[in-house]
Amino acid sequence: MDFELGEELVALRDIARDLLAQRWKAESARRALDTPPSRMPAQLWAELAEMGWFGAGCSEAGGGSGLGVIGAALLAEEAGRALLPGAMTSTLAGAIALDRSGGAALKAELLPRIIAGSLPVTLAVEEPNGTWGPDAVVMAAQAGDGGLRLSGSKIFVADGSTAGLFLVAARVGDEVRLLPVEAGAAGVEAVPMQRIDAQDIVELRFDGVRVEAQRMVPDAGAAHDAYAVWTALVAADLLGSAGAALAMTTAYAKERVQFGRAIGSFQAVSHRLADVQVNVEIGRSLLYAACLALDERRGDAGALVAAAKAFIGETAVDAAEAAVQLHGGIGYTWELDVHLHLRRARANAVTAGDAGWHRETVARHMAHCYA
């Protein structure tokens, strides 16, 4: 039993942190605010594929590195830290979904292309009904002429104008299942949703889109499982953002002098930062626990994912708000990166479920445990 990262995972995290710091500057994320959406340059995308990152969370049998959800989460965390466009994280989530729940044929068809970087993928779950998750899905796949037909709207689809493949959650009979839909399929339209952090979020409109019945992801729990994995990765992205906001504010507090002392020697500053540090460490513990539970397919995985997302979402917003406050006026300017983390944290905190929604999941788990 070991609750800390092994050497392989530490190495992956360190390499990712260094590489992204070199290849993707916060300046690009800032520029994207004026010319949305924020997209990964093709060269960087190819480099990530070359590193094998898109298969980090997939089994070795599936052509991946076998590092599990925890491996993918470490990459997502670094993406959040670096303010990277979301496509890598979406693709990690999609690849893991197919690896965990896809049948042999679907895996053989899709996973090699996804891991090689030629088929960015993303989940399409949410609908315009004011809530989140597969249980709220209303869109029903209608059977007809040997296939299934999808009509309706999916919103807040991450990296929707980048993805070549959508894994669409839809009702098939009594169940919510996952259906692969190519970006170029007839009847699919992607409309930008313009998020405040300029991430590539779209509304996907489906007008009688045809899916072969045998291409449906075979595992009946695939939609829920994929959503849980994606939620964990969004939490990881938030944790990275929180860490970055904390680090830049700590650095500023060491160097900014007022009243003849570095402001970091004032407890109004240092204790505020200590509180953020505490939350980051608690959040990290929850994230690791959630990822391990997913990797082990444990029964409490859903509750732990909900716990991690709820806690880390609030932590990341708080870390960014602390960064604004403790930088003073300068933290409130366009030129500083503080607002980039505030935007990303705010937006991701309400992506894949907000804290209140996840706490309801936790409450159901408690009722079950204490029954």
Place this chain on the structure above:
Amino acid sequence: MDFELGEELVALRDIARDLLAQRWKAESARRALDTPPSRMPAQLWAELAEMGWFGAGCSEAGGGSGLGVIGAALLAEEAGRALLPGAMTSTLAGAIALDRSGGAALKAELLPRIIAGSLPVTLAVEEPNGTWGPDAVVMAAQAGDGGLRLSGSKIFVADGSTAGLFLVAARVGDEVRLLPVEAGAAGVEAVPMQRIDAQDIVELRFDGVRVEAQRMVPDAGAAHDAYAVWTALVAADLLGSAGAALAMTTAYAKERVQFGRAIGSFQAVSHRLADVQVNVEIGRSLLYAACLALDERRGDAGALVAAAKAFIGETAVDAAEAAVQLHGGIGYTWELDVHLHLRRARANAVTAGDAGWHRETVARHMAHCYA
């Protein structure tokens, strides 16, 4: 228009603060924890009567000083500051209830004795139903042989073993009315409830107690009005406790030296105290507003009383908790007065409605305002 205290009120407050500091030591409140309940010595009670305090909130026509609810609240605040037994505040509330809502006969019969100090009085409203206030009253006065009969139980009756007269809220027809019941009346029994601050709180059991129909307080809104006034006075008591906890902690922070400096120069201490100070000032503003609204019988008085009680209750608990924390270990000992305020604040915060219950009143007011 003036929202600050006039000279007469300032004088009353200052006299009360000085007198109580001389006549009632925290040591007595501490001793009462081992020998409950905490009761006012007869000599002090007589002295307060001599000062005319029991009539402070009554009209001059009613034999009082005409200082209104705000005058009574200032005395209640000083009682909280001094950790005085509650009987003065209960009697103030009862006197005001009769002065505002009693008919000429009832007033002539009771007010002179109350103001002279020979008839301590208190309200009996709450019942064992998990909530607060006149609307929740179930106890019904049964008509019979020319009078009304009361049976059942009233709980959390303040100063119940001291009072000579209870103003009992009971259903008469569709309305909740106020009925005077003498402490010695046949069928009345007072059972101590043993509150953590050793205040004289009792359960009153009524077994067919007879009340003359014509002695019912004539104003149909008397129960609600009296409850609102009493709530404001409990809030005032809490404000005094908060002020005392803040003052003693501030004094300690100036004098206790650690790391070569008075601990009050550390922002972890000074900013925490500043937050308490802010809440005390906001709470004071709400209390004055509520009292003035009651004195003016304005339509928003109920919402302002609820606002004051909710806010000040939480402020007083927080002030006492801050006092415990910032005194360190010593604040956690029996000998220091910190826990006396913590006990009083905790208990009074859930007397006459807790914060959540009062916020529901506020929410109804908002719904009405924004309709």
Place this chain on the structure above:
Amino acid sequence: MDLKFTAAEEAYRLRCREWIAANAHHAAAVAKAADPVQAARDWQRRLWEAGYVGLAWPKAYGGQDATLTQQVIVSEEMARAKLPPLINTIGLSILGPTLVRHGTEAQRRRFLPRILSGEELWCQGFSEPGAGSDLASLTTRAVLEGDDFVVTGQKLWTSLGPIADWCFLLVRTDPSAPQREGISYLLCRMDTPGISVRPLRNAGGGVHFSEVFFDAVRIPREQLVGELHGGWKIARSTLDHERSGLSGVISLEGSLERLWRQAAAGGEIADAVARQQAAQYWIELEGLRYLGLRALSDQLAGRQPGASASVGKLFAAKLRQKVARAALDNAGPYACLTKKSPHVVGKGRLVAGYFDSLGYSIGGGTSEIMHNVIAERVLGLPRSTGEA
């Protein structure tokens, strides 16, 4: 304590309400004007001419010498009618009261009426890149050469920079004196040669603040306020003015009402968490309102609001942030879209209001400094910053 309005006061309220009704179309025009600055100036002038600007100010300088009650009545009526804010707010709330107390008679007659009418817009030059919370460490230099101060340095966080006609600023006139004893308070035309303004883009993407650069700017000596080297104390009283007042309550009222309406269906908020939260904000807002009224009462009685104004500033900033956060949270992911998004709720106002709210605990003295002020000046605790 006395809360009653007299018959005369009620009549005054009625006249005010009638005037507002008669001028509602002018108020509405401000938001739609092609030249919004000119429209805002026109609106302020119209209000002033009707006697609704500068109520507390002496008549001799264009004010109304109104009673406190009349001030409250006017602010209540303006809030109720949701009139646009006055454009010259910095001049009105900060410089005006300062000149009344510390200006020469000539300065008062020259400047005060034009502040009220909006004829001359003012901006403030206090903060500098190295002097934020520690304002007294400012380094912008002013050297007396003949009858002029020659000013060189840089100011930061100046509102209205590009459109202001005048600036009041703090400069160091005696570098050898202790920090707080070498500072002077000057008034300066913004078109004086040597001044340049660089707008700053803020976190929300908009432009509100500017940097103002002074390069050997000559300011006539008669534009000194108070004593030479005596500017710090004047600025300190100015800051107290800036922090007091009820204006914040009015805009918060609107935010809270919008929060309620956003969450309420059929008049009630069904979700207990959101309902309790909204009620708590109403409570806090009322607390702030009556705190403000108590401070006004103090002013009327000739007592300085002093450090107690910091209480209101601190509490108001926090409340504003809580209300803005709640509005954002209640709208879920829809709130995190730009105003251009087809799915955005509230036309992007929720995010804008949130970003805006974060500035309230920074500008005009950070909340950390407000805590210091309350700890030191109200509670008498020892200084935590170590400064004299």
Place this chain on the structure above:
Amino acid sequence: MDLKFTAAEEAYRLRCREWIAANAHHAAAVAKAADPVQAARDWQRRLWEAGYVGLAWPKAYGGQDATLTQQVIVSEEMARAKLPPLINTIGLSILGPTLVRHGTEAQRRRFLPRILSGEELWCQGFSEPGAGSDLASLTTRAVLEGDDFVVTGQKLWTSLGPIADWCFLLVRTDPSAPQREGISYLLCRMDTPGISVRPLRNAGGGVHFSEVFFDAVRIPREQLVGELHGGWKIARSTLDHERSGLSGVISLEGSLERLWRQAAAGGEIADAVARQQAAQYWIELEGLRYLGLRALSDQLAGRQPGASASVGKLFAAKLRQKVARAALDNAGPYACLTKKSPHVVGKGRLVAGYFDSLGYSIGGGTSEIMHNVIAERVLGLPRSTGEA
């Protein structure tokens, strides 16, 4: 990362569970015993003899040399069975690990087995009236006279004072050295002439802490731990041990479950505010649990838990207070009655738990000090206390 239990580990768990079941009547007897101290000692001895105390300690000193996984299994099973706590907890959690690292071989063999068996109960003498958060300013003097230290001074906040057999304490051995370089770490029998114990009544009315007075108490030199004047560093590592560990999670689990059951009707909490709150506490408790497991993993890998333990201490104290407050709040006025009241809910445990919880952010290093430690040792910020 590896979370799987092996077959051997599962078998170990089963044996543990069976032992607990077979000994449940002994555990239950502790609470009802006429002599509760003796009963608690007997219970600890019984557990130790079965191999369930000192799992991480070397076998040579009475421990088990157990794997980390076995430790986790035992703590989980004990929590599940709600066994009574071990009485010699201060010796087990603080002194034991200190002697393993810093004691002489003779000290280890002499003291460690008797800590485990509960034969010798330990108390701690660190804090003093003038040295609380600023522990290094302690003034209890120890002068070497021949082979004895002669100790004079006063210690405060000593748990188990009246019943302990031994005390480990910090004393000043070199008053001329810098504060932290003149302190030594001693072990002392509590029946040594010159020691007197005065129990302190706490805010809740009970007695938990004592003052311990030392009047020319002679302590043999071989009861010095580590180097002469080298006690500060040893104490600091002791404090880190005190702050780490998962024991807090276990008692918090019980509190949270009681909170849930108190508020839940029919399995669910109907009130959304209370439900969301309880869920948040569960989240925070799980965070604390896995933080503890990460710290244990660090220890296993030979990394010191160090300052990261402060994170757990700070967070756990706050969570404990939140849970205790919520339990009190949910019970309304009924919770604010003494245990003697006929109307009290939970037999007065809610108030007792609340008072108790407030001590967790004071004892063993206040939360203010924990914040300093995190800011300085984890984030590398400059010291706020100004000490070296």
